[in-house]
Amino acid sequence: MKKITLLLCFLFIGISSFAQKTEYETKTNTQYYNAATNKSDSYINENCVLDIYYPKNTKNFATIVWFHGGGLTGGSKEIPEALKNKGFAIIGVNYRLSPKVKAEKAIEDAAAAVAWAFNNIASYGGDTSLIFISGHSAGGYLTSMIGLDKKWLQKEGIDANKIAGLIPFSGQCITHFEIRKENGIPDTTPTIDAFAPLFYVRADAPPLLLITGDRELEMLGRYEENAYMARMMKLVGHKQTKLYELDGYGHGMTEPGFPLLVNEVNRIIKEHKK
Numbered sequence: 054m055k056k057i058t059l060l061l062c063f064l065f066i067g068i069s070s071f072a073q074k075t076e077y078e079t080k081t082n083t084q085y086y087n088a089a090t091n092k093s094d095s096y097i098n099e100n101c102v103l104d105i106y107y108p109k110n111t112k113n114f115a116t117i118v119w120f121h122g123g124g125l126t127g128g129s130k131e132i133p134e135a136l137k138n139k140g141f142a143i144i145g146v147n148y149r150l151s152p153k154v155k156a157e158k159a160i161e162d163a164a165a166a167v168a169w170a171f172n173n174i175a176s177y178g179g180d181t182s183l184i185f186i187s188g189h190s191a192g193g194y195l196t197s198m199i200g201l202d203k204k205w206l207q208k209e210g211i212d213a214n215k216i217a218g219l220i221p222f223s224g225q226c227i228t229h230f231e232i233r234k235e236n237g238i239p240d241t242t243p244t245i246d247a248f249a250p251l252f253y254v255r256a257d258a259p260p261l262l263l264i265t266g267d268r269e270l271e272m273l274g275r276y277e278e279n280a281y282m283a284r285m286m287k288l289v290g291h292k293q294t295k296l297y298e299l300d301g302y303g304h305g306m307t308e309p310g311f312p313l314l315v316n317e318v319n320r321i322i323k324e325h326k327k
Contacts, residue, residue: 085169107142116142120188135311163195168209193224197250226278256290270303
C-alpha cells in the first residue's frame, strides 16, 4: 500500500510540474516610436526596435527592460539567456549609436523604449507597476540616466518614479566617456554634468541596485563611480540603494550579476504583493 501511495504521489508531482510549465513567446523587431517619428527618420525606422520575450497565458508578470552595452557606439539588442524562464518578460532594446548621431540620442531612445513598455506590456499580460530597468556598461548608464533624470521619461508622458527598480551593471555614473569625447573632454577627467547620473541623486528615486566588477579589474574607476553614487544616494535620503562589487570579475561581469538581478526583482515583487 505504501509503495502504491508513493507511486501515486510521484505521478501527481510529475503531472503537476508538467501542467505548470510556462511557455514563452518571443516577438522581434517591434518599433517603439510612433509611425510619424519612424517615417521622419530612416535611422530611427531601421534601428529603434525591440524584442520582447514573455510568458504566454500568464497575468501580472514583471518585466525587465534590458539595454545592451557597447560604449554607446556599438552592440545590439539582446535577451540574456540567464534571464529566461524566470517568469518575467524581457525586453531587449536597440538604440541609436554614436558617431551616426550624438550620444545623447541613445538616452532619448532608452526613454522611448521604456515608455513603450509602460504603454504596451499590459496587453501581453504584464503588470505596469512591475517594470524594471537594467543593462550592462553603456546600458547601465542609460538605466541610471532615465531613472534618475526624470526629464527623459517626462517627454514620453511617464513618471520615472513608476519604475519598480533600477539595476545598472557596471554603468558610468559620471558623464559617459562618449559624450565627453564629443566635447573634447579626456577619459581621465571625471566630469559630472547634465549627462552624469550622479548629477541627479534624489531621495524619491526607485530602488537602486548598483553592480560592478572588482575595483582592481574594472574600467577606469568604474567601481569608485558606483560607490560614490551609492554614498550620495544614501546621503540625500534614498532608502533603497545597494552596491555589489563582484570580486574576481572585470568589466564583463554580467553572468555572476544576473542572479543578483533576479533576486532583486523577486524581492521587489514580494514587497509589491504585501
